[in-house]
Amino acid sequence: MENAIISALFDQMADIMEILGEDRFRINSNRKVARVIGDIPTDIRDLLAGGQLAKVPGIGKSSLAKIEEFFKTGAITAHQELLKKIPPELLELLTIPGVGPKGVKAVYEQLKVTSIDELKAVIENGKLAGLAGFGDKKAAAIARGIAFLEKSTGRIRLDLALEASHLVLRFLRDITGTLKTQTAGSLRRCAETIGDVDILVAADKGKDSGGEGGQIIQAFTSADFVQEVLAAGPTKGSAIIQTPSAAVHVDVRVVPQESFGAAAQYFTGSKEHNVRLREIAVKKKLKLNEYGLFKGSKIVAGPVEEEIYEKLGLDYVEPLLREDRGEVEAAKHHSLPEIIDPEDIVGDFHMHTKASDGNCGISELAEAAKEWGYEYICITDHSRSSAIANGLSARQLAKEIKEIRKINEKTKGITILAGCEVDILADGSLDFDDKLLAELDFVIASVHSGLASPRQKVTMRTLKAMDNPYVTCIGHPTGRLIGQREAMDLDIAAVINHAAQTQTALEVNANPWRLDLKDIHCRMAIEAGVKLAIGTDAHSTIGLGLMGYGVATAGRGWATKSDVLNTLSLAKLKSWIKIKRPR
Numbered sequence: 093m094e095n096a097i098i099s100a101l102f103d104q105m106a107d108i109m110e111i112l113g114e115d116r117f118r119i120n121s122n123r124k125v126a127r128v129i130g131d132i133p134t135d136i137r138d139l140l141a142g143g144q145l146a147k148v149p150g151i152g153k154s155s156l157a158k159i160e161e162f163f164k165t166g167a168i169t170a171h172q173e174l175l176k177k178i179p180p181e182l183l184e185l186l187t188i189p190g191v192g193p194k195g196v197k198a199v200y201e202q203l204k205v206t207s208i209d210e211l212k213a214v215i216e217n218g219k220l221a222g223l224a225g226f227g228d229k230k231a232a233a234i235a236r237g238i239a240f241l242e243k244s245t246g247r248i249r250l251d252l253a254l255e256a257s258h259l260v261l262r263f264l265r266d267i268t269g270t271l272k273t274q275t276a277g278s279l280r281r282c283a284e285t286i287g288d289v290d291i292l293v294a295a296d297k298g299k300d301s302g303g304e305g306g307q308i309i310q311a312f313t314s315a316d317f318v319q320e321v322l323a324a325g326p327t328k329g330s331a332i333i334q335t336p337s338a339a340v341h342v343d344v345r346v347v348p349q350e351s352f353g354a355a356a357q358y359f360t361g362s363k364e365h366n367v368r369l370r371e372i373a374v375k376k377k378l379k380l381n382e383y384g385l386f387k388g389s390k391i392v393a394g395p396v397e398e399e400i401y402e403k404l405g406l407d408y409v410e411p412l413l414r415e416d417r418g419e420v421e422a423a424k425h426h427s428l429p430e431i432i433d434p435e436d437i438v439g440d441f442h443m444h445t446k447a448s449d450g451n452c453g454i455s456e457l458a459e460a461a462k463e464w465g466y467e468y469i470c471i472t473d474h475s476r477s478s479a480i481a482n483g484l485s486a487r488q489l490a491k492e493i494k495e496i497r498k499i500n501e502k503t504k505g506i507t508i509l510a511g512c513e514v515d516i517l518a519d520g521s522l523d524f525d526d527k528l529l530a531e532l533d534f535v536i537a538s539v540h541s542g543l544a545s546p547r548q549k550v551t552m553r554t555l556k557a558m559d560n561p562y563v564t565c566i567g568h569p570t571g572r573l574i575g576q577r578e579a580m581d582l583d584i585a586a587v588i589n590h591a592a593q594t595q596t597a598l599e600v601n602a603n604p605w606r607l608d609l610k611d612i613h614c615r616m617a618i619e620a621g622v623k624l625a626i627g628t629d630a631h632s633t634i635g636l637g638l639m640g641y642g643v644a645t646a647g648r649g650w651a652t653k654s655d656v657l658n659t660l661s662l663a664k665l666k667s668w669i670k671i672k673r674p675r
């Protein structure tokens with residue numbers, strides 16, 4: 093629906109008028125229209141057609157005409173006229189955290205600033221700080237806002253978003269008026285990158301009817317961790333918060349208790365998933381929005397999220413699956429997968445000790461893994477060609493195997509398997525010979541060099557590695573580093589096909605920098621009958637805690653317990669590994 097676009101157009105008209113110093117009354121009326129439309133939960137195209145839009149308070153005759161014009165022509169003439177009156181880059185200044193129309197008006201009129209670059213220049217030469225109403229502190233805040241804007245790709249890693257959400261949730265839970273909290277949006281769906289963190293708060297409106305929402309938002313936006321407030325209203329606050337690791341955009345919404353489930357559903361998204369649900373609601377002559385599921389004006393479901401699905405005739409869809417990838421159909425036909433749960437994991441296949449580039453010893457890792465309730469772990473230090481990672485020579489590995497066996501004898505409550513993360517060399521051969529590999533319980537083969545080679549080459553290397561009978565698993569198959577390095581140009585379909593043929597597992601590297609295989613590739617692998625091996629690639633005991641990211645990624649790929657190797661008991665795992673090996 094176009095509500096958001098039209099709302100944004102009215103907001104932009106107000107922005108431009110404010111920058112130009114036009115009539116206050118007209119500016120405010122455009123802002124009001126923007127807000128009213130933004131708050132309407134149903135498609136305003138329908139409201140307009142049905143004649144109800146004219147009756148909505150705040151939308152006058154001239155605004156109504158503009159909305160009609162938009163639906164007819166796709167544009168609003170008054171908006172286009174306003175755009176012509178300012179330099180085209182000027183509106184970009186409004187995207188800087190902490191800069192509003194008033195600030196833009198001031199720098200445009202008094203310092204002739206028309207772009208972010210020119211704004212940077214007047215910050216540097218001190219002119220901005222000298223401007224009335226600015227000063228050193230505000231100029232520095234704007235400089236930080238620009239720096240944030242420039243370094244952000246807009247999206248951040250899952251672990252950084254999670255850290256931010258924990259900070260905000262802890263804060264919100266201690267505020268009076270908060271009844272419940274819930275993470276929503278892409279973070280709740282565990283998407284591989286996060287645009288912004290969405291958090292819902294259920295508040296008891298009580299006697300002062302709605303006053304509490306404003307207080308909660310007020311408290312949030314004035315919290316110590318807030319770097320810049322982007323918006324603060326009676327029910328929604330947006331801010332850039334500073335965590336120990338990153339600056340993160342967080343949206344907090346306060347919703348009444350009776351709509352909490354509906355809001356959780358709506359704001360968890362994805363947008364595409366929600367569109368599918370609304371179609372089903374319409375077919376059932378129901379209306380679905382963030383306030384509830386309605387039959388006429390009667391609420392059918394609202395406080396509890398599960399009931400929204402139930403009343404739509406659907407099985408409950410786990411947030412991880414809400415991407416409009418067939419889950420709504422499956423929910424209708426009771427054929428949703430029972431996706432893997434972190435509790436199903438009984439071992440970790442991928443970790444490094446201080447013998448290569450890790451920080452801990454074998455026993456330390458084993459003791460920490462016991463805390464996770466694991467049945468087994470596998471030590472997989474690097475091989476000699478990974479020189480940067482202090483890879484082991486053949487002799488060193490042989491020695492490590494002996495040491496692992498010895499420590500395993502002494503260790504109670506967990507089995508320590510001997511493994512290796514062996515480099516796949518340029519020609520697809522492996523860094524160690526088969527005789528040594530045969531000594532190992534579990535072999536991960538990974539590409540660590542030449543990732544930028546052409547598709548045919550990187551694919552050939554990977555396929556050839558799988559032909560080795562001792563290779564249990566391909567490590568981080570595409571080699572991507574989120575936000576830092578592109579994946580190899582791998583023919584993923586060919587890799588999956590060959591993995592199925594050779595009984596080779598594919599890793600789901602759980603490190604949030606990698607998440608490799610990614611969700612959709614996990615799904616392709618599962619459909620081809622390939623097993624997934626989830627490994628943390630831990631370089632310390634803390635790293636073992638990354639498992640959840642891998643499990644979520646596999647779950648987003650519709651993986652069930654039986655698709656994942658490290659849900660198998662040790663005995664079953666050993667027999668699975670044997671299938672591929674010569675007798």
Ligand code: DGT
Pocket residue numbers: 096276277278279283285286287288289290358359360361362363366367
């Ligand atoms: P992100 O932040 O880009 O990683 O992705 P999301 O999914 O968190 O998106 P966001 O933060 O823009 O909105 C949160 C959820 O709110 C989104 O997943 C679905 C819901 N939502 C937001 N705007 C709309 C809309 O215009 N239509 C519908 N159906 N749902 C929306």
Ligand code: CA
Pocket residue numbers: 277278279287288289290
């Ligand atoms: Ca979001």
Ligand code: CA
Pocket residue numbers: 277288289290343
């Ligand atoms: Ca958001």
Ligand code: ZN
Pocket residue numbers: 442444513629
């Ligand atoms: Zn590794």
